[in-house]
Amino acid sequence: MNADSSAPLDILQQQIRTEAAALPPPDETVPPSPTAASDVMLSPDHPQRLRYALADFLHVHNDEFVELAYRCVLKRAPDAAGHLHALQRLAVGDSKIAILGDLCASPEARGYGVEIIGLAARHRFWRLTRLPVIGGLIERLALFWNLPEIAREQRRLGQALAQQHVAADLGDLAAEVARLREELARTRETRR
Structure with a gap:
């Protein structure tokens, strides 16, 4: 870059500094905090939300479900191994409840404190249906109901x-x- 082309850049930088100095200082009296009220205003898949409803996840399927679950619960995109594992679980008939519950129970998710309203009881029930002998009977009764x-x-x-x-x-x-x-x-x- 020669001296002639840096002159307009210097002028532009000076204008930006002047305009920035004229701006009012940020209001530091009210610090931003992630509360339940702010969660309501965020979209269901927004990475900053900490509360979700179970219904937010049940209307999506396959890759879209796995992507949404990871982004909401773990606040990141799924890694290749985790993505494949979740898709394989879905393919063999595992429930979305099971996958969400397992994700929420992971140490990574517990660090974020994400809550999916309605998931805990459904995940506990799913775990009951996995018990040897009696689990199959419980699942059949629930299906009949x-x-x-x-x-x-x-x-x-x-x-x-x-x-x-x-x-x-x-x-x-x-x-x-x-x-x-x-x-x-x-x-x-x-x-x-």
Whole structure:
């Protein structure tokens, strides 16, 4: 850089310093603190939130769930091994409750003090269902008790899948119509 090009830079730096000096000093009487009130204003996946509802996690699936769980509970992106392990657990039918509960129980998460409202009792119940012999019986009783809710969820998922299928078909049809219009326009131009 030569002396001629540094002159405008010096002038700009001086202007910035002058404007910064004219700004009022920061208000140091009210220190920022992460409270429950500030949590309400933050988005569900905001890394500074310390309180979440279990429902914040149950509407997302697969990679999106793992990413959200790590960012909210551990305040970081998942490492490759942790990401793969969580996806494998989901693939073999492990519940999101189990994964969230295990993440929250880790020393890393306890250091942040993250709370997921509604998780503790559900995670304890999940751990009960893992007990030898009696765990299977407990799980079957719970499934029988929740059968109407499970049936509603299955119908809802069926409708969502059908809508996605219809949307995909419509997208394919729209692309085909666009292709045919282009072909028709080319044909008309060649006839002229």
